[in-house]
Amino acid sequence: STDADALLKFKSSLEISSNKDALVNWGSGGSSSSPCSGDKANWVGILCEKGNVWGLKLENMGLKGNIDIESLEGVPHLRSLSLMNNEFEGSLPDVKRLGALKSLYLSRNHFSGNIPGDFFSSMLSLKKVHLAYNQLEGQIPWSLVELHRLLELRLEGNKFSGQIPNFQQKTIKSFNVSNNDQLHGQIPQILSRLDPSSFSGIEGLCGAPLKKPCNAAKVPSIGSIIMVSIAVTLALLAIGAGIVILSRCNQSSSNEEDPANGKSPSASELDPGAGVKSPDRGSSNGSVTGKRSADSAKLSFVREDSERFDLSDLLKASAEILGSGCFGSSYKAALTNGPVMVVKRFKQMNNVGREEFQEHMRRIGRLKHTNLLPLVAYYYKKEEKLLITDYVEKGSLAVQLHGHKAVGQPALDWPARLKIIKGVGKGLRYLYSELPSLITPHGHLKSSNVLLKANYEPLLSDYGLIPVVNQEHAHELMVAYKSPEYSQQSRITKKTDVWSFGLLILEILSGQFPANFLHQNKSGEEEDLASWVKSIPEKEWNTRVFDKEMGPTKSSEGEMMKLLRIAMACCESDFEKRLDLREAVEKIEEVKEKDGDEDFYSSYASEADIRSSRGLSDELNFTM
Numbered sequence: 264s265t266d267a268d269a270l271l272k273f274k275s276s277l278e279i280s281s282n283k284d285a286l287v288n289w290g291s292g293g294s295s296s297s298p299c300s301g302d303k304a305n306w307v308g309i310l311c312e313k314g315n316v317w318g319l320k321l322e323n324m325g326l327k328g329n330i331d332i333e334s335l336e337g338v339p340h341l342r343s344l345s346l347m348n349n350e351f352e353g354s355l356p357d358v359k360r361l362g363a364l365k366s367l368y369l370s371r372n373h374f375s376g377n378i379p380g381d382f383f384s385s386m387l388s389l390k391k392v393h394l395a396y397n398q399l400e401g402q403i404p405w406s407l408v409e410l411h412r413l414l415e416l417r418l419e420g421n422k423f424s425g426q427i428p429n430f431q432q433k434t435i436k437s438f439n440v441s442n443n444d445q446l447h448g449q450i451p452q453i454l455s456r457l458d459p460s461s462f463s464g465i466e467g468l469c470g471a472p473l474k475k476p477c478n479a480a481k482v483p484s485i486g487s488i489i490m491v492s493i494a495v496t497l498a499l500l501a502i503g504a505g506i507v508i509l510s511r512c513n514q515s516s517s518n519e520e521d522p523a524n525g526k527s528p529s530a531s532e533l534d535p536g537a538g539v540k541s542p543d544r545g546s547s548n549g550s551v552t553g554k555r556s557a558d559s560a561k562l563s564f565v566r567e568d569s570e571r572f573d574l575s576d577l578l579k580a581s582a583e584i585l586g587s588g589c590f591g592s593s594y595k596a597a598l599t600n601g602p603v604m605v606v607k608r609f610k611q612m613n614n615v616g617r618e619e620f621q622e623h624m625r626r627i628g629r630l631k632h633t634n635l636l637p638l639v640a641y642y643y644k645k646e647e648k649l650l651i652t653d654y655v656e657k658g659s660l661a662v663q664l665h666g667h668k669a670v671g672q673p674a675l676d677w678p679a680r681l682k683i684i685k686g687v688g689k690g691l692r693y694l695y696s697e698l699p700s701l702i703t704p705h706g707h708l709k710s711s712n713v714l715l716k717a718n719y720e721p722l723l724s725d726y727g728l729i730p731v732v733n734q735e736h737a738h739e740l741m742v743a744y745k746s747p748e749y750s751q752q753s754r755i756t757k758k759t760d761v762w763s764f765g766l767l768i769l770e771i772l773s774g775q776f777p778a779n780f781l782h783q784n785k786s787g788e789e790e791d792l793a794s795w796v797k798s799i800p801e802k803e804w805n806t807r808v809f810d811k812e813m814g815p816t817k818s819s820e821g822e823m824m825k826l827l828r829i830a831m832a833c834c835e836s837d838f839e840k841r842l843d844l845r846e847a848v849e850k851i852e853e854v855k856e857k858d859g860d861e862d863f864y865s866s867y868a869s870e871a872d873i874r875s876s877r878g879l880s881d882e883l884n885f886t887m
């Protein structure tokens with residue numbers, strides 16, 4: 264049978280080292296020439312139904328070697344694959360080729376490395392995924408969030424890091440990430456009904472079912488978070504303890520991540536009116552004179568045209584945590600009179616003193632462009648800063664590209680993607696012209712810092728911050744410092760933002776998440792999304808690089824190729840050879856939604872038709 268052939272091929276690529284008897288009766292003649300007789304298995308480790316192989320259960324057999332998924336594609340009824348407790352190593356086998364699998368058990372092997380975010384995207388039948396006790400690392404793949412039938416997910420005992428993706432599946436019965444001690448952040452709400460042991464051994468997680476509440480979940484409003492630190496600051500200032508005390512506040516504010524350390528705030532501390540004087544609007548833009556205590560509670564508005572509100576208004580607003588980035592968390596806060604704002608906390612922003620910080624914020628506040636998210640106001644405190652912007656309804660490009668299904672949005676089509684790329688280019692060109700003194704006028708360009716308006720017009724955010732962010736922090740976390748020129752020569756240049764832009768375009772066109780491609784290859788060189796694209800011949804870009812989720816793009820393939828070539832020229836690791844921003848944006852502006860030559864082709868085609876029909880009739884005339 265075909266099942267038998269496929270399985271024997273599968274067996275031949277395995278190394279059956281410690282257990283020579285394993286799989287010994289596979290294909291050994293007699294009744295065993297066929298793996299199944301009805302529901303009965305003739306071969307070891309096979310599960311049968313009506314003469315077909317539906318499961319492979321090769322556990323505890325000391326197996327290693329190559330897992331030949333391609334040959335398993337020849338077992339059409341295979342729904343369950345278990346290779347638990349063997350000696351397999353390397354990256355996970357390419358199981359997504361087995362799109363009909365319902366159960367995948369690969370726990371207790373030596374699998375290692377990152378799992379691409381979209382790894383499970385085409386495996387929508389999966390109900391049980393067991394990958395526990397391997398050496399897997401990186402983010403937990405977001406595509407697990409899309410498995411709407413998921414019942415069991417076992418990832419314990421690996422080295423996953425980052426946040427737990429926002430699982431929404433009510434179907435989940437068993438879930439375990441324990442002892443992945445690099446995980447951090449809030450436990451998704453749907454998992455809060457599970458046993459706390461599912462999350463044990465991980466310092467950085469918070470929220471139910473753990474007894475450790477998260478900052479935002481601890482109290483209903485963002486106010487309390489800010490108010491605790493303000494109230495403490497004010498109270499201590501009031502008793503005149505000065506600088507010494509300020510540094511203690513510093514500590515208490517860094518400890519406030521851990522609510523177990525802080526005593527619960529009293530009602531009066533949480534009352535926005537308590538201890539906070541209304542900001543003195545007349546001098547809200549002015550230099551810092553006045554009493555320090557009043558000033559510490561003051562929001563500084565950087566724009567003339569924005570509606571004014573007080574810090575206390577924001578504090579009253581109900582807040583929702585949007586996510587935590589490199590610098591701290593961002594909160595969405597709806598003001599009672601309507602506008603919805605985003606408050607982003609920055610803890611590592613002490614590179615310059617107060618005066619210089621204010622000067623820089625005012626400079627950023629003067630920027631105005633269709634493709635920039637304007638800074639509305641900021642709040643200055645020695646140990647942390649808050650930057651306040653409008654909330655953008657459609658959220659970030661990152662979510663639209665990689666999590667659209669989870670948030671119930673359709674995938675972005677090619678015209679939307681082109682519009683976004685062009686808008687980002689225009690926003691960057693404006694930043695370059697308005698902030699000429701900055702080497703990298705953006706400095707932190709990535710898909711989570713591109714927000715989308717309802718019509719897909721993109722808005723850049725978190726721009727122009729390099730001068731104020733603490734240097735060691737900037738070097739560690741900001742996108743500019745991930746560039747080839749920084750890794751190779753410890754420098755950033757005027758073309759560094761162009762490199763980030765190039766990567767962003769590759770991400771938009773391929774739908775691939777760049778972080779999944781970051782690693783060192785065997786010869787120690789850094790690899791990224793660009794080197795992946797480079798490894799694929801141009802004639803295969805159509806089938807292998809472009810995101811299939813863009814929908815039908817036949818009539819645009821030529822233009823998409825053009826754009827991909829421009830992106831590659833932006834990613835050139837030698838910055839001398841790289842396009843500069845002006846060149847890149849000009850070239851991008853020339854890219855059209857449909858193939859530029861289309862009109863030419865259609866008129867050419869019809870002319871050719873006319874000619875050939877004329878030729879044919881001529882020919883007929885001739886033969887008659």
Ligand SMILES: Nc1ncnc2c1ncn2[C@@H]1O[C@H](COP(=O)(O)OP(=O)(O)OP(=O)(O)O)[C@@H](O)[C@H]1O
Nearest residue numbers: 585586587588589590593605653654655658659711
């Ligand atoms: N003004 C906004 N409107 C809507 N969503 C926003 C807004 N600002 C941020 N977000 C979203 O909130 C989430 C957290 O953003 P945040 O800026 O804190 O982190 P980040 O961009 O992921 O990382 P980094 O701190 O490096 O910028 C992201 O998904 C981001 O796109």
